[in-house]
Amino acid sequence: MPADALSRVFSALADPTRRDMVARLAVGDATVNELAEPYDVSVQAVSKHLRVLQDAGLVSRTRVAQRRPVHLEAEVFDLMTKWIERYRRQAEERYRRLDDVLRTMPEELPARPDHNPAPPDPSDPPPRGTSR
């Protein structure tokens, strides 16, 4: 199922350690031991993270002589980040239009009751926000 595949990529990238691993693999292939080095976790824990990334299609492992370096499937990663970035950019464009609207709005609504200098009735209990 394509949607499940997409969800797997999303959740794989939701973990900060895995995101960090992906960022390092973007520089170049690395072995499990090399990837485990900077973290305060076991090689097994790193392997577990790698399996999640691998299941999501984000990384692959090939046998090169005695080593099995981890390789980032950059295209899959790019597609994901593009989707999210595009969505973010659309939201940002929308909110820039809202910025413009806010700038052109008058400072205060002149007729708002809370700006009325003389309160209509001192015994009137609700001070704010109960009716509009």
Added chain:
Amino acid sequence: MTTTSTHETEIVADPRVPLVRIVREFDAPRAKVFRAHTDPELIVKWLGPRDLTMRIDHYDCRTGGSYRYLHSRNDEEYGFHGCFHEVRPDEVIVQTFTFEGYPDSVALERLVLEDIGNGRTRLTATSLVDSFESRDAFLASGMETGINEGYERLDELLGA
């Protein structure tokens, strides 16, 4: 801490529940930001995508109220509707959201406005949908390539 006038939109896609959260700060007090979300004449100026024309059928933003609007381009028209579950002036808008192309799907949206001082406001908009598939479709919506093409490409890349 420094305050700059522009804060780019932040997006969070939660891995555990199918939601998308957007955080953005504005150089305007809460009352203004709230009004720009409730006054139909102001909403049409910013809510719709740039390349589509937005027309509001009705927009009754109060607890128990409802809304419907349409985005159109040439002869294509996309309708959206929902109801307002809780509206507290300058603070909170809780509403549902349905794209009429998928009438059985509904998102629950919550908009929270916080006063962050100096006449500025932080907006947090959360959309909760009923499945990760819907969430991902939501994230991918409006893409140039379109959702199906996007999935097809992903399929290809993942070798499915």
